Amino acid sequence: MIKKTDHSNGWILASPAILILSIVGLIPLLTVINYSFFDIFILDKRYWIGLEWYQELMQSPRFWASLGRSLLFSTCILAIQLPLGILIALAIPKRGIWVPICLMTMSVPLLIPWNVIPIIWLNYLRLDTGFLGQFLSFFGLDFDWKFNPIHTWLALILMDVWHWTSLVILLAYSSLSTIPTAYYQAAAIDRASRWQIFRYIELPKMSGILLMAILLRFMDSLMIYTEAFGINSGGPQNATLFLGIDLGEQIKAFDYGPSAARSVIYFIIILFIVWAFKTALNHQKSGGTR
Amino acid sequence: MKKYLKIALLIAYIALVFLPLVQVVQMSFLTTVSAASSQQPVFTWLNYYHLFTSPTLGAAFFNSITYVLLNICLTIPVALPAAYAFSRYSFIGDKHLFLAFLAFRVTPPVVLALPMFKIFSLIGLINTPFGIALAHCLFTIPVSIWILESFINAIPKQLDENAFLDGYSLPRFYYEILLPLLAPGIGVAAFFCFLFSWVEVVFARILTVTNGKPITMAIDALFGFSTDMGLVMAVIVASVIPGMVMFYFVRNHIASGFTIGGQ
Numbered sequence: 001m002i003k004k005t006d007h008s009n010g011w012i013l014a015s016p017a018i019l020i021l022s023i024v025g026l027i028p029l030l031t032v033i034n035y036s037f038f039d040i041f042i043l044d045k046r047y048w049i050g051l052e053w054y055q056e057l058m059q060s061p062r063f064w065a066s067l068g069r070s071l072l073f074s075t076c077i078l079a080i081q082l083p084l085g086i087l088i089a090l091a092i093p094k095r096g097i098w099v100p101i102c103l104m105t106m107s108v109p110l111l112i113p114w115n116v117i118p119i120i121w122l123n124y125l126r127l128d129t130g131f132l133g134q135f136l137s138f139f140g141l142d143f144d145w146k147f148n149p150i151h152t153w154l155a156l157i158l159m160d161v162w163h164w165t166s167l168v169i170l171l172a173y174s175s176l177s178t179i180p181t182a183y184y185q186a187a188a189i190d191r192a193s194r195w196q197i198f199r200y201i202e203l204p205k206m207s208g209i210l211l212m213a214i215l216l217r218f219m220d221s222l223m224i225y226t227e228a229f230g231i232n233s234g235g236p237q238n239a240t241l242f243l244g245i246d247l248g249e250q251i252k253a254f255d256y257g258p259s260a261a262r263s264v265i266y267f268i269i270i271l272f273i274v275w276a277f278k279t280a281l282n283h284q285k286s287g288g289t290r
Numbered sequence: 291m292k293k294y295l296k297i298a299l300l301i302a303y304i305a306l307v308f309l310p311l312v313q314v315v316q317m318s319f320l321t322t323v324s325a326a327s328s329q330q331p332v333f334t335w336l337n338y339y340h341l342f343t344s345p346t347l348g349a350a351f352f353n354s355i356t357y358v359l360l361n362i363c364l365t366i367p368v369a370l371p372a373a374y375a376f377s378r379y380s381f382i383g384d385k386h387l388f389l390a391f392l393a394f395r396v397t398p399p400v401v402l403a404l405p406m407f408k409i410f411s412l413i414g415l416i417n418t419p420f421g422i423a424l425a426h427c428l429f430t431i432p433v434s435i436w437i438l439e440s441f442i443n444a445i446p447k448q449l450d451e452n453a454f455l456d457g458y459s460l461p462r463f464y465y466e467i468l469l470p471l472l473a474p475g476i477g478v479a480a481f482f483c484f485l486f487s488w489v490e491v492v493f494a495r496i497l498t499v500t501n502g503k504p505i506t507m508a509i510d511a512l513f514g515f516s517t518d519m520g521l522v523m524a525v526i527v528a529s530v531i532p533g534m535v536m537f538y539f540v541r542n543h544i545a546s547g548f549t550i551g552g553q
Binding site: 008009010011013014016017018020021023024025027028029031032035087088090091092100102103104105106107108109110111112113114115116119120121123124130131132162166170174212215216219220223225226244247248251256259260263266267270271273274275277278 | 297300304307309311312313314317364368369371372374375376379381382384385387388389391395397400401402404405408425427431436485488489491492505506519522529537538
């Protein structure tokens with residue numbers, strides 16, 4: 001652990017970053033908060049209505065349903081991507097020519113523009129020409145992502161796993177590669193089992209990075225918009241209407257007031273989760289020093 | 291035996307990752323036929339020929355590359371001192387500042403898209419690559435700070451102290467000692483800037499109304515009453531190539547140590 005010096009220079013060094021993030025983050029956020037208290041028809045003509053939008057949103061079953069759906073989706077995503085990512089990261093060799101080849105081939109989905117992901121998957125899932133669709137229909141499965149809500153969910157989860165597991169792999173692998181070989185030698189001398197090596201050496205070393213991976217994957221899937229909208233626009237019958245899709249549609253309709261109130265509530269959810277993450281990280285740091 | 295299991299697992303995963311992409315590549319070399327006709331698609335180079343001769347697609351590629359490079363040029367110089375500060379100094383409110391940066395990284399663009407559009411149209415940044423580059427700083431700066439911080443953590447602190455004892459000023463220490471040592475870290479951070487900026491759609495859409503359309507929007511625009519899927523697939527293949535090139539440059543450093551909080 002590096003001992004840090006007390007230095008007020010920190011703020012000066014961080015100030016350029018703070019300046020840019022104020023322009024692109026803080027000011028838009030304050031603007032949104034401001035909008036959320038008004039009924040806006042056109043921006044020059046607006047009426048103060050206080051907390052009305054918030055009350056409306058809090059009482060709308062549609063909001064709570066989409067929050068529930070998003071939480072369920074994120075939970076599924078984490079439950080699959082995290083173990084799978086760790087497993088694959090453990091399977092990649094520690095060094096050699098195959099390491100960059102493995103990482104590079106696995107990372108291809110990360111490099112694809114997000115609006116293209118659903119295009120690729122809708123093609124892939126086509127029952128007549130798509131590889132996966134043909135495979136499924138060969139086994140007599142009538143995969144109907146358009147009208148069967150369970151199938152839409154499966155398609156979305158599969159797509160997201162395909163798209164983002166590589167990020168978990170990259171992060172997990174890079175933290176694994178920082179473990180000195182002496183640790184493994186010591187474990188071999190102690191005749192530690194594979195599970196014990198994972199549990200007492202690898203997992204503690206990875207925990208910080210894994211928390212970061214959890215935060216990134218949880219938040220990005222909670223607020224999924226572009227990819228999910230491309231598959232079925234929130235359908236069938238709102239079965240995949242997530243938080244992001246609901247907001248995106250309201251913004252497209254130029255519903256300034258309600259969409260601003262919704263944005264503020266989303267931001268509060270985000271802040272809460274980031275705060276919980278930071279607390280977990282500090283706890284893990286103070287408890288896990290070895 | 292266990293070794294073969296690992297290899298089998300890796301091959302299976304890579305195969306599953308590649309299957310949808312294989313179909314994309316395959317379709318990009320086939321002629322597009324309508325579902326109603328009885329024609330069979332045949333092999334063709336025409337999709338790629340159309341891709342390279344289309345002025346709109348060429349311009350879209352140019353726009354995308356411009357804003358991604360601008361974004362990297364904006365992000366790295368700004369993230370570097372901040373990362374250094376987080377790595378080496380403890381200052382009042384540093385934890386909260388880090389938290390705030392993190393919160394902005396995970397704020398989805400839809401939440402800020404509308405006011406961003408209003409503000410950027412006030413200062414005349416709509417339809418410019420610079421506007422998109424600036425907007426994407428919202429997530430590239432926090433990510434870069436985090437990556438660079440972990441790379442700086444890996445450099446022993448004695449190095450700084452010795453340099454300062456030798457009479458180096460902070461800026462001189464930066465340029466002559468820290469930057470060369472950090473080259474891999476800067477490469478990885480630039481790759482992640484590229485990664486999150488190239489693929490982003492919401493800001494790129496709302497900030498380009500009439501002009502300066504990036505490649506993501508150009509692909510959307512290809513869809514119409516009768517879509518030339520072959521061409522779409524060819525554009526998709528082409529849109530992945532710059533990322534692969536970026537990855538190739540940082541391939542040996544990408545996994546060389548993300549840590550968190552100086553562990």
